[in-house]
Amino acid sequence: MIIMQDDKRIKISNLNELIKSCKKCPLHLSRTNVVLGNGNINTKIMLIGEAPGRNEDLEGIPFVGLAGKLLDSLLNENNIKRDEVYITNVVKCRPPNNRTPNKEEVSSCLPYLIEEINIVKPELILTLGRTAGEAISIIFNYEWEGLEKERKKIREVMFNGTKIKILSTYHPAAALYKPELKELLRDDIKTASKIIGNKHKNLIDFM
Numbered sequence: 001m002i003i004m005q006d007d008k009r010i011k012i013s014n015l016n017e018l019i020k021s022c023k024k025c026p027l028h029l030s031r032t033n034v035v036l037g038n039g040n041i042n043t044k045i046m047l048i049g050e051a052p053g054r055n056e057d058l059e060g061i062p063f064v065g066l067a068g069k070l071l072d073s074l075l076n077e078n079n080i081k082r083d084e085v086y087i088t089n090v091v092k093c094r095p096p097n098n099r100t101p102n103k104e105e106v107s108s109c110l111p112y113l114i115e116e117i118n119i120v121k122p123e124l125i126l127t128l129g130r131t132a133g134e135a136i137s138i139i140f141n142y143e144w145e146g147l148e149k150e151r152k153k154i155r156e157v158m159f160n161g162t163k164i165k166i167l168s169t170y171h172p173a174a175a176l177y178k179p180e181l182k183e184l185l186r187d188d189i190k191t192a193s194k195i196i197g198n199k200h201k202n203l204i205d206f207m
């Protein structure tokens, strides 16, 4: 077991070294920091956002701004701490003025996300917003039916011999401005926490 966890740790740090020096798409030109995935690599639940925003770009850590604070508080309502989950983004560099990353940028960065999923092997992936939901539908080769429909279903995919559940929900940044979306996001995070139960507790944390 210890050997397997060491193996994961080595794999993720090798991957992160690669991402840190990545210049595969034009987003590298305007970034302050590459924003790597963060949290517990032994977790059962992986959260995926769209792209770093201003605060994330400055600090080099995902979801540290206002949207991140909302996300933290909704996780806490379900007794899930930030360091018990793994959080990453579809693209690791901030798009200028927080615009949505385009198709080319997403496909340049997607191999990193695939490798993160391969290393972490979560039981559940929670996608935050359309960009993340669509990116995951591309990786697992199913038709994206739009957030309204997707959030009502739990998809199950096989990935390198591991079964992964996928739940799609709204982005916390959207929920900051629309109270009705905040309630739906709250419901979906509750659903996610019910799926994983207490399995996120007592994990050895190497990061």
Ligand code: URA
Residues within 6 Å of the ligand: 049, 050, 051, 052, 053, 056, 061, 062, 063, 064, 065, 067, 068, 089, 173
């Ligand atoms: N929004 C995202 O999608 N990701 C972050 O890391 C911060 C805000």
Ligand code: SF4
Residues within 6 Å of the ligand: 019, 022, 023, 024, 025, 026, 027, 028, 034, 091, 092, 093, 105, 108, 109
């Ligand atoms: Fe590389 Fe992704 Fe950054 Fe583009 S967004 S430069 S692909 S790490």
